[in-house]
Amino acid sequence: MLMALQNFNPGAMLDTIVSLTAAFVCGALIGLERQVRQRTAGLRTNTLVAVGAAVFVDLAVRLAGPEMATRVVAYVVSGVGFLGAGAIMKEGANITGLNTAATLWGSAAVGACAGASMIGEAGIATLFVIAANTLLRPVVNRINRRPVNDESAEATYYVYAICHRSAQGDVREQMLDMLEAASYPVRGVETHAFGPQDTEIEAMLYATSVDAAELDRVITSIEAVPGVLQAFWNAGTDDS
Structure with a gap:
């Protein structure tokens, strides 16, 4: 006090x-x-x-x-x-x-x-x-609201594979090897639940530009991996 x-x-x-x-x-x-x-x-x-x-x-x-x-x-x-x-x-x-x-x-x-x-x-x-x-x-x-200028915008590319959950380890490893072999090194990988039995694997690429036809061939190879249900890629502008 x-x-x-x-x-x-x-x-x-x-x-x-x-x-x-x-x-x-x-x-x-x-x-x-x-x-x-x-x-x-x-x-x-x-x-x-x-x-x-x-x-x-x-x-x-x-x-x-x-x-x-x-x-x-x-x-x-x-x-x-x-x-x-x-x-x-x-x-x-x-x-x-x-x-x-x-x-x-x-x-x-x-x-x-x-x-x-x-x-x-x-x-x-x-x-x-x-x-x-x-x-x-x-x-x-x-x-x-302005359209993105493809020549000046920096984009980040993502490759996705949806597979059976039991096969996600093998699919992830082969997916990374295929991208690396195609000179598309992966910056980060995340996995997300996709329904009760499947998993979505998301790979973010280091590359800021890609050859669409070449990446399509990689996607076709990924889809041929046992356990893969679907594979695809897309691009988004990098806001960093």
Whole structure:
């Protein structure tokens, strides 16, 4: 009790209230835009991230000064990175949630500014985060609606084989050997359940361009492997 009374500082307490209030308002503004668009991390999540970051930074400043605050900011960045990773989901070749994770990162930056009593900077950062999620959206939509220029677009190619589950080990090994022999090395392989008894094997190729006729011949060879029900390939633009 005595320690609590000794640490009570009305001036410092007022500064903390201002910092946390700023973090709350800025985080809520960012989260409101996300909530309206029904994103995974909405109003409460972004507000909590901003306030949490502000609390940690403000606490570090109170306990050990600005030098410790810079260390805490580094830990906040890495900690929010783990939180953002939970918002990223992979479904086959598609990845979603990257923008949500980036927004959480922005909310943490806003909170860190507020916790360091840089209220103006926190407000400016908030405007930029909201602008990135709103003003750039029409630009992104317009670009996405444009037809892809095959000469300039970088594509990733995938080879698929659907086989009996009991044969997936042999099919996978022979599939990789055939692609390697055709000078199409595989960057990654995933397997997915395909019905109650079958498996889909997905191989992502390193190559950014292929000879369609040559790859068709490889597909024909894969289909001849015992246990394979169907084989095919397709291409998608690389968003990395």
